[in-house]
Structure formats: C-alpha cells, structure tokens
C-alpha cells in the first residue's frame with residue numbers, strides 16, 4: 001500500500017450551483033498525501049462537478065477547499081493549476097489540430113520538458129513516442145486518453161485530478177493505462193480519481209469516497225469497499241453476481 005500522510009486536499013461543506021441548479025450540497029472530502037483516492041458514485045452524483053469545483057472551473061458558493069492548508073476556493077483555474085494541481089478532464093482537453101509534441105509542450109508550465117519525465121511517459125505510453133509528430137486529432141480514442149493523462153503528468157504536481165480515464169476504452173488499453181497510473185502512484189504521487197470501472201478502482205485505490213446527490217455518503221479504505229458486497233450494493237448499485 002502507498003504511504004499515507006496528512007490530508008493534502010480538504011473540502012469542507014462545499015456547495016456548487018450550475019446555473020439555477022444546486023448540484024453540490026456540502027461536500028466534505030479529504031485526500032491524503034501519497035496514494036490514490038477514488039471518488040465513486042452513480043451517474044449524476046456530482047463527481048465531475050466536484051473535480052471541476054476543485055479546479056476553479058465552477059465556483060463554490062459556500063465551503064472551503066484547501067491545498068496543503070492554503071485556501072484555493074476563490075482562485076481562478078490557472079492559479080489553482082499553478083498551485084500544483086494537474087487535471088485530466090472527462091473530455092480529455094487536448095488540442096486536436098496540434099501535434100502530440102505541441103500538446104505536450106503547451107502542458108509544461110516551465111516551457112521545458114524534462115528528458116527523464118518524457119522517457120518515463122514514452123515507456124508508459126509508447127504510442128505517444130510513435131505518433132509524436134502526428135496531429136492529436138488523428139489518434140485513436142485510447143491514444144487521446146493517454147495524451148490527456150501524459151499532459152497532466154508532464155511535470156511533477158502536488159496533486160492529480162483524473163476524471164474517468166478508462167471511459168469507453170478497450171480492455172487492453174484500460175490495462176496499460178491502469179499500469180501507468182500505478183507507476184505514477186508508486187513514485188509517491190497523490191491522486192484523486194473518478195472511475196466507473198470498479199475493478200480498476202479496486203486495483204488502484206487506497207481510499208475511497210462515495211457520492212450521492214451532491215454529498216459524500218461513505219468514505220473509508222478502498223479495501224473495505226472492495227471486500228463488501230453489501231456496501232457496493234448499497235452505495236454503488238453493484239451486483240457482484242452480475243459482474
């Protein structure tokens with residue numbers, strides 16, 4: 001198991017509205033330093049809205065969000081990114097008209113990509129090496145997802161937010177993506193991840209938080225959730241016999 005430290009990210013009573021809809025109803029969540037926290041829950045529970053609120057893409061109308069003890073909830077997204085959060089959005093957020101190389105260069109805040117980091121990315125995602133000069137729009141769905149993850153990890157960040165990286169991917173690609181994320185975790189990274197594939201969530205997660213209707217309704221060790229068909233049925237609607 002990855003080392004578990006004090007909370008790196010803490011949400012307290014976070015409420016977010018989208019237009020006139022009240023979506024987050026007071027989210028309390030802790031992400032420890034080191035390891036993977038899985039944010040789980042049924043469709044529409046508010047997981048993506050939580051990640052976007054942390055990133056400042058939706059403004060929290062109440063509550064606090066701290067990163068390493070500093071409040072970030074009223075900062076703009078680029079300031080939050082600069083504070084050390086890498087984000088892999090659900091829609092991948094890559095530039096289709098630019099090459100893989102250009103997409104990566106734009107993601108590096110310092111403007112320079114470290115050779116060691118790039119070598120690690122190429123080992124984890126060989127397709128990005130192969131298609132380095134290709135336009136991102138010509139990549140397959142799985143390769144685009146890899147580029148999206150690679151952009152977030154191009155530089156070391158204090159925290160990575162990753163929204164459903166395996167969505168719609170073939171099993172072999174899911175496997176290699178999960179391997180890369182495991183490797184990132186073994187380097188001591190702190191990750192908050194939304195994942196609908198429960199097998200992947202159970203494999204990668206150290207801790208878990210389950211959302212329902214804009215609130216966290218259960219939080220604990222991933223192993224406890226993975227080992228309890230009752231908790232899974234109650235909070236995730238998973239029927240283990242059907243898996």
Ligand SMILES: Nc1ncnc2c1ncn2[C@@H]1O[C@H](COP(=O)(O)OP(=O)(O)OP(=O)(O)O)[C@@H](O)[C@H]1O
Pocket residue numbers: 018019021023041042043044045046047048049050
């Ligand atoms: N741009 C928007 N405008 C209006 N309502 C929205 C918008 N984005 C999300 N919502 C609503 O907010 C609620 C939470 O959505 P959110 O995407 O955070 O859920 P989720 O848990 O990530 O679900 P999923 O797994 O389906 O992505 C849903 O009821 C959704 O319809």
